[in-house]
Amino acid sequence: MNFETLPPVDPYWVRTRLVFNTDTVAGMRELVDKAVAVKARLILTFHIITEAPSIPGADQFDRENFRQIPDQNASKGVAVLPYGEVLAKV
Incomplete structure (x- = not known):
């Protein structure tokens, strides 16, 4: 799996999950749920929205689908933060 520890061993070499246009919102939700279950950090990388x-x-990822991901996470109490903000809290 592409989960990262916090703090990461090396903050400049972290595990991420690159998102492609074949990925679905349901699939992203499943990844988030797994990360929550094991108390891990999931870094999703979106290059082109x-x-x-x-x-x-x-x-590439569909803009409307992209908008759904943070909303779903927030409804579950899962924080969605830029990587730099996460590191600043460590």
Whole structure:
């Protein structure tokens, strides 16, 4: 799995989960639930947020789907923070 410890062993070399346009909101929710269950940090990397992902399997993600992820996490009490803010709290 792509979970990270906190604090990370090396803050400049961390495990992340790159999100592709073949990923689903339900799949992202499942990853978050697993991270919560094992008390791990999950770093999701979104490279291109777009209205219409056009290249199958590329690192593009639909904007509307992207908006759902933080909302779902917040409804469960899961914090969504930029990586720098997480490190500042350690």
